[in-house]
Amino acid sequence: EVQLVQSGAEVKKPGESLKISCKGSGYSFTSYWIGWVRQMPGKGLEWMGIIYPGDSDTRYSPSFEGQVTISADKSISTAYLQWSSLKASDTAMYYCARHPVRWNYADYWGQGTLVTVSS
C-alpha cells in the first residue's frame, strides 16, 4: 500500500527555522516525484515545487523560489520542506504528494502538516 506520512504539527515564532518531512512507503521512492502544496487557512491549493528523489532534480514555483528549500534523502525515503526564517504568512497546511515521472498529476497525498507561525 502506497503511503506518504508527514511529520506532526508545528508551532513556531517568526524568524525561526523549520524543516518538515514526508516519508514514502509501499513503492519505489526514487521512481516518482514528490511535490509540496500549500493551503492557507480557508484558501485554495498552491503548488510550491517538486523533487525527484532519484537524482534530487528540483523545480520551484516562481512564487516560492527562494522562500523555501525542497530536499530529499533517498536512503530513508523521505522528502523535506524547509524554511530558514519563518513569517506569520507561512501559517498554513502543507501537503506532500506523489507524482509520476511526467508529474502530470498527484496520485497519493500525505495527511498534511499544519504549520503555525505566531509571536
Place this chain on the structure above:
Amino acid sequence: QSALTQPASVSGSPGQSITISCTGTSSDVGGYNYVSWYQQHPGKAPKLMIYDVSNRPSGVSNRFSGSKSGNTASLTISGLQAEDEADYYCSSYTSSSTMVFGGGTKLTVL
C-alpha cells in the same frame, strides 16, 4: 503564473448533473493534456478524481468525468450524491515546467 479560473461555487440537487469549468491559457490547460481534478472534503487531504483530462483512477466512481476544449477543462459529476459535497480543484502542467491549481469550487448538494 496565475491560478486557473474556476467558479467559486456550484450547486445541484441529488440525482442531477453539474459541471465545473477550469479556464487557463495555451501555456497550461490548452497546451497539454495534463489536466487533473481533485476532491477535498473539509479537514481532509485532496483526492485525485481525474487525470490527463479524462482518465479516472481505479476506485473513482464513473459518475465523475472530465473533458477539455481549447483552454477550458471541465469536470462533470452525474447522479449527484450527498457525499459529493466538497471543494474541487483543477490542476495543469505548464510551459514553465511547473504545475498550477485552480482557485477551487465549492460544490453544494441541495
